[in-house]
Amino acid sequence: MSVLILADHHDGQLAGTTAHVVAAAQQIVKDSGGDIDLLVAGQEVQSVAEQAAKLDGVNRVRIVDHTVYAHQLAEPLADLLVRLADDYSHVLASSSTTGKNVLPRLAALKDVAAISDILDVVSADTFKRPIYAGNAIATVQSADPLKVLTVRSTAFDAAGETGSAAIEAVDATVDNSLSSFVDERLEQSERPELSAARVVISGGRGMGNGENFKLLDGIADKLGAAIGASRAAVDAGFVPNDMQVGQTGKIVAPELYIAVGISGAIQHLAGMKDSKVIVAINKDEEAPIFQIADYGLVGDLFQILPELERSL
Amino acid sequence: MKILVAVKRVIDYNVKVRVKADHSDVDLTNVKMAMNPFCEIAVEEAVRLKEKGIATEVVAVTIGPKAAQEQLRTALALGADRAVHVSTDERVESLAVAKLLKRVVDEEQPQLVILGKQAIDTDNNQTGQMLAALTGWGQGTYASKVDIQDGTVNVTREIDGGLQTVALKLPAVVTTDLRLNEPRYAKLPDIMKAKKKPLDTRTPEELGVAIASQVTQLQVETPAERKGGIKVGSVDELVDKLKNEAKVIS
Ligand SMILES: Cc1cc2nc3c(=O)[nH]c(=O)nc-3n(C[C@H](O)[C@H](O)[C@H](O)COP(=O)(O)OP(=O)(O)OC[C@H]3O[C@@H](n4cnc5c(N)ncnc54)[C@H](O)[C@@H]3O)c2cc1C
Ligand SMILES: Nc1ncnc2c1ncn2[C@@H]1O[C@H](COP(=O)(O)O)[C@@H](O)[C@H]1O
Numbered sequence: 001m002s003v004l005i006l007a008d009h010h011d012g013q014l015a016g017t018t019a020h021v022v023a024a025a026q027q028i029v030k031d032s033g034g035d036i037d038l039l040v041a042g043q044e045v046q047s048v049a050e051q052a053a054k055l056d057g058v059n060r061v062r063i064v065d066h067t068v069y070a071h072q073l074a075e076p077l078a079d080l081l082v083r084l085a086d087d088y089s090h091v092l093a094s095s096s097t098t099g100k101n102v103l104p105r106l107a108a109l110k111d112v113a114a115i116s117d118i119l120d121v122v123s124a125d126t127f128k129r130p131i132y133a134g135n136a137i138a139t140v141q142s143a144d145p146l147k148v149l150t151v152r153s154t155a156f157d158a159a160g161e162t163g164s165a166a167i168e169a170v171d172a173t174v175d176n177s178l179s180s181f182v183d184e185r186l187e188q189s190e191r192p193e194l195s196a197a198r199v200v201i202s203g204g205r206g207m208g209n210g211e212n213f214k215l216l217d218g219i220a221d222k223l224g225a226a227i228g229a230s231r232a233a234v235d236a237g238f239v240p241n242d243m244q245v246g247q248t249g250k251i252v253a254p255e256l257y258i259a260v261g262i263s264g265a266i267q268h269l270a271g272m273k274d275s276k277v278i279v280a281i282n283k284d285e286e287a288p289i290f291q292i293a294d295y296g297l298v299g300d301l302f303q304i305l306p307e308l309e310r311s312l
Numbered sequence: 313m314k315i316l317v318a319v320k321r322v323i324d325y326n327v328k329v330r331v332k333a334d335h336s337d338v339d340l341t342n343v344k345m346a347m348n349p350f351c352e353i354a355v356e357e358a359v360r361l362k363e364k365g366i367a368t369e370v371v372a373v374t375i376g377p378k379a380a381q382e383q384l385r386t387a388l389a390l391g392a393d394r395a396v397h398v399s400t401d402e403r404v405e406s407l408a409v410a411k412l413l414k415r416v417v418d419e420e421q422p423q424l425v426i427l428g429k430q431a432i433d434t435d436n437n438q439t440g441q442m443l444a445a446l447t448g449w450g451q452g453t454y455a456s457k458v459d460i461q462d463g464t465v466n467v468t469r470e471i472d473g474g475l476q477t478v479a480l481k482l483p484a485v486v487t488t489d490l491r492l493n494e495p496r497y498a499k500l501p502d503i504m505k506a507k508k509k510p511l512d513t514r515t516p517e518e519l520g521v522a523i524a525s526q527v528t529q530l531q532v533e534t535p536a537e538r539k540g541g542i543k544v545g546s547v548d549e550l551v552d553k554l555k556n557e558a559k560v561i562s
Contacts, residue, residue, distance in 0.1 A: 009474065050384035065394055073478065074441065074451055097471040101453050108472035113407050113527045114438050116453040126530065128510065131434055132329040136338050137533045143526040157399060178484075182466060182477035199560075223561060235491060241456065241470045248490060250472070258549035273538055277558045279550065283385070285543075294541035297550050307547040312561070 001124055004062075004079070004084060007052050009042060010186075011291040014051040016196040017094035019161070025092055025119035025150065026057045027156075034089070038165070041080055043070035044226035049167045057159040061167045068163040068173055071181040072098045078105035080175040084147055085110060089124070094252070095150040104149050112144035112180060113254035119155040133247040133270035154274060164278035170193050195245065197226035199256045200275070202245055204268075205232035205281065206261020206282065206301055213239055215302070216260065217271030218309040228272075230262045261301050262290025281305075313423035313482075314369045315358040319351040319387050321380040321553050322433040335531045347383040350428025353488040355544075356495040356508050357458060369393050371420055379477050381511065383516075388506035389498035395511040396420075398497050398537055400523065406434070408516075408523040410442035415519040417447055422483065424465065429454050429487040440487035450480035454489040479501035 003025040006014035018038070025036045036057050040236035042051045049063040054299070062084070068076045085091055087133040091106060093099030094116045107114035119137065125298035126141045127149065149285040194200060201216050201223070213227070220227050228245040229238065245252055247270035262268060264280070264287055272278070272290055280293035283300050297304060323329055324344040325471040330341045347355075363368040372387035374380045375398040384395035398412050417425060425447075444451035452458070452467025456475065459466040460482075468477045498506075516523050532560045544550045554561045 018525075023427065071476070071478075074444075074453070078445065097454060097469075100437050101441060101451070104441035105445040105451065107405060107438070109411055110440035111407075113405060113525060114442070115527065116436050116438060129533070130535070132323065132338060133435065134535060135329050136331050137531045137535050139532075141528050141530055141540075143528070173515070178448075178481055179452075180479045182479050184474065184476045185470075186474040197399045222349070231490065240474060240491075241491060242472060242474050247432070248437065252318070267325070277554070278541075279554070290543070291540045292538040295550055295553055296543045298395075298543060304547060308551070311547055311551045 001029050001032035002087065003028055003034065003036045003090040003092060004083065004088040005036065005038045006091070006099065007038050007040045007041065007048065008098055009045065009048040010096055012014050012044070012047050014048050015094070015096065015160070016193060017096060017153040018052065019055055019158035020156045021092050021094050021151045022055045022057055022122055022159040023156040024118065024151045026159065027088055028124050031037055032124065037062055039064070039084065041069040041077060042072065043067050052164050053165040054161040054166055056163045058163055058165040061165050062170045063169045064172055066173045068176050069114040072110050072182065073176065073179050074101045074105050074175050076176040077102045078109060080128045080172055081106045082109050083172055084170070088146070090147045090149065092149050092151055094153050099150045103125050103150055105203070107148040110148070112146045113142060114148045115140060115142060117149050117152045118149050119152050125268055132271065133265065133266050152251055154251055190222065191220060192226045194226045194228055194245070194250050195252055197252070197254055199225035200228050200252050200254045201225045201260065202228035202230065202262060203233055203235065203238070203260050204230035204262030207233060207238060210238040214293045215305040219305065221311065222309065222312040230268050259289050262289055262303065263287050266294065271302060313369055314371065314420060315361060315367045316417060316420055316425045317354045317358045317370060317372050318425065318427040319355060319372055319383050320348040320375050320428070320431050321345055321374065321376050321383045321430055322348045322431055325349055325432055330536045331532050335533060337491050337529065338356065345379070347386050347459065348428050348431050350488050353490070353492050354426040354428055355387045355390050355392060356493045357488060360461065360493065362391065365486050371396060372414065373398065373416050375400065375409050384504050384511055386498060388509040389503045390496065394509060397511060397513045398516060398519065399513050400516055402523055403524050404538045405525040405527060406436045406438040407442055408521060408525060411444050411521045412516060412519055414446040415521060423535040424483060424541040425485045427485070427487045433524055436547055440485050444485040447485070450484045452478055452480050453483060455486050456489050456491045458486055458492065477508070483497065485487050
């Protein structure tokens with residue numbers, strides 16, 4: 001039993017989700033005592049590899065530095081993983097847009113199933129995963145020789161950072177004539193990453209427009225919160241797509257989630273209902289969000305938000 | 313150029329599913345079914361490409377039981393020209409779906425295949441990527457913009473940090489995200505016309521694909537239900553509860 005994890009990283013930073021994937025891998029090798037290797041593929045990723053080497057439980061960080069991997073395109077990354085996969089029983093990645101893009105491609109190239117978004121490791125071949133927007137949890141068992149899994153990072157505690165794994169370069173470049181990178185527009189934010197934040201405050205259609213999202217800023221500053229949104233708020237153009245929380249957006253499970261002007265559609269709940277404490281602010285006392293909120297406050301958000309900012 | 317669109321019949325997105333008492337699966341008896349919302353977006357995109365004169369033919373394909381022909385008729389009413397139904401009553405996992413689609417691709421030779429990014433029943437988010445692997449084509453997943461020019465498709469993708477644009481050599485696979493377009497509604501005359509459009513039926517056996525999966529669903533449970541809490545009367549009460557009862561802020 002040995003596990004290869006495709007590490008997520010950006011701008012020389014290892015993504016926080018990787019430590020959670022390592023925790024899932026630790027459960028997989030728990031009984032067999034097998035190895036956990038991390039693959040860092042990209043361009044100028046030495047510092048990422050150094051961060052990855054600190055994660056507890058990692059035996060080796062394998063680093064592949066080449067322009068072909070610079071933008072994490074699926075075609076070359078899947079080809080790279082195909083070359084390495086034979087040494088492993090499991091290949092894991094987080095359920096990030098990179099993980100979900102690359103791993104199914106790897107799985108099909110290896111003629112095995114992919115299992116998406118695991119929440120729990122029952123044993124090395126049996127996993128739990130959400131289906132139907134999280135309204136049911138399936139336990140699935142794989143008889144494939146290689147298990148290809150994406151991991152819902154909020155479902156696993158992060159591995160610690162006291163390790164010192166060896167870093168080894170892998171010499172593997174692949175051709176990519178299928179796809180090329182054109183450009184990227186990434187949202188810059190000083191705030192914590194949505195999927196890793198301790199507090200998340202999200203706005204919905206009730207916010208009215210993008211300008212009004214500023215009402216969340218002061219509160220987010222005081223609480224060290226990330227700001228999220230419902231699909232309706234994103235579709236209406238109030239805020240960028242990367243802020244969407246839900247079945248088809250980001251999955252969050254913070255200590256505190258504050259939903260403001262969000263009705264509570266099942267697709268939204270799918271992305272936040274595992275939060276420890278949920279607060280809902282909505283002027284409609286019948287809004288479904290109140291059925292799952294620990295603390296509901298009925299009223300007009302335009303009055304409530306300034307007051308809340310003052311009293312924090 | 314020809315575009316192939318894969319559509320899946322799934323539970324209607326407004327319906328909250330229930331788990332069967334024996335925990336073998338979810339209960340779909342008498343549940344309202346519909347085309348997967350991401351597939352509606354895929355059909356819409358293909359039809360728009362045809363309306364723009366970029367596509368010459370749009371072929372819709374589904375894999376599933378007889379009843380899934382309803383979703384093919386919907387695709388035809390929305391503007392697809394023809395449909396292919398790969399008929400099976402078995403449960404077909406993403407890898408087998410991708411293999412069946414690959415066979416249809418071999419026969420139809422489209423320049424572009426558009427799929428949804430995710431089916432809202434299994435929430436797999438795999439099939440497009442798998443089909444791209446099996447065809448050896450490039451993949452533009454989570455598309456919010458598709459732009460075709462001389463042998464290339466530029467796909468703007470919704471990724472975790474924002475947007476990324478990639479250029480793919482055609483033929484290629486694209487999967488749709490929510491903001492690619494807003495699907496139209498089928499008009500009654502189009503629904504009538506769709507009944508006469510060609511619909512071929514095939515079987516996995518004819519296509520030479522074994523659909524058995526190595527993954528077995530052992531059981532299905534209802535997640536721990538969250539109990540509703542309380543309504544608070546004021547901001548002050550809320551802040552007090554968060555500090556002193558829930559202890560999530562200081
Ligand atoms: C395939 C598919 C995938 C989807 N994926 C997602 C997803 O990932 N994430 C997601 O969020 N949605 C998703 N949706 C959409 C989802 O079904 C809902 O449409 C959406 O979540 C609604 O957003 P909302 O609650 O902001 O808007 P609405 O439902 O319109 O609710 C607005 C709320 O604001 C309240 N309000 C208005 N004004 C005020 C005020 N002044 N003060 C206080 N309250 C006020 C109203 O009472 C109302 O409850 C998906 C849908 C589909 C079909
Ligand atoms: N049985 C099926 N028939 C046709 N298309 C399918 C089927 N299953 C999945 N797809 C396509 O693949 C997309 C993603 O599905 P999935 O990978 O299962 O989440 C869907 O939106 C469809 O376009």
